[in-house]
Structures are given as structure tokens and as C-alpha cells.
Amino acid sequence: MSQNHTWLEIRELAEALYCSVKSVYIYRDKNLFKAGTHYYSVGEGKLRGKHIYNLELCRKALLERTAKDSRSNETYDNKEINKLMTRKLDNKNLSYRK
Known part of the structure; x- marks a missing residue:
């Protein structure tokens, strides 16, 4: 099986x-691109x-790095989202602009 590869300068x-x-x-430098392979x-x-x-x-x-990083991102289910949205805020934490 022959694969075509594109080789480029930096x-x-x-x-x-x-x-x-x-x-x-x-x-x-972080070894994402490895010598002899990439x-x-x-x-x-x-x-x-x-x-x-x-x-x-x-x-x-x-x-592959992007897919790995996206799996470790924080996610919320609907129950947690609703909980965050309905959480009561303390009046002293609110600011008003006029």
C-alpha cells in the first residue's frame, strides 16, 4: 500500500x-512533532x-492532541446547569449601574 506524503519546510x-x-x-520542542517520524x-x-x-x-x-484536550474539558449536565442558573445570589454581591 503506497501513501502519498507532503514534505514541507517549516x-x-x-x-x-x-x-x-x-x-x-x-x-x-515539546515532542509533539517527533524527529524521525514527523x-x-x-x-x-x-x-x-x-x-x-x-x-x-x-x-x-x-x-490527536486536540481530541485529547477536549476530553479533559469541564462539562456540565442539564441538572447542574439548572442548579447554577437558579442559585440565589447574595444581594451584597450584586452591583448596579445607572
Whole structure:
């Protein structure tokens, strides 16, 4: 089975992902984009060579992170929402503008 992959330099990747170049560096530094999987380095004898990124795998990593983050968000059921809405407020906590 052959898969087509789009390999991009950092500026093109940032544009395709609708983020900044700085965000790509952050994702890489936090190991969301992993060397050898999401990107490879070119150049010899440099401390930090040019990185070439796989668009599809980087997008997949961001989608998985987004899904994971959304599962940990606080949610309320209808009973809890009604309880919050009908909660009586203390008069001293209310402010009035005229």
C-alpha cells in the first residue's frame, strides 16, 4: 500500500497548518512533532540543520492532541446547569449601574 506524503519546510508547514513558525518550533520542542517520524533533518556538520516536515503526520498529531484536550474539558449536565442558573445570589454581591 503506497501513501502519498507532503514534505514541507517549516514556513510552508506553518502556513498549511494555519499556525506560526514559532508554534511549529514549540510543537517540536515539546515532542509533539517527533524527529524521525514527523520530520527529518538535512545538512551535515551543523548543530541544528534544516528540518523537513510531513504535513499529514503533523496534522494528525495536532488533531490527536486536540481530541485529547477536549476530553479533559469541564462539562456540565442539564441538572447542574439548572442548579447554577437558579442559585440565589447574595444581594451584597450584586452591583448596579445607572
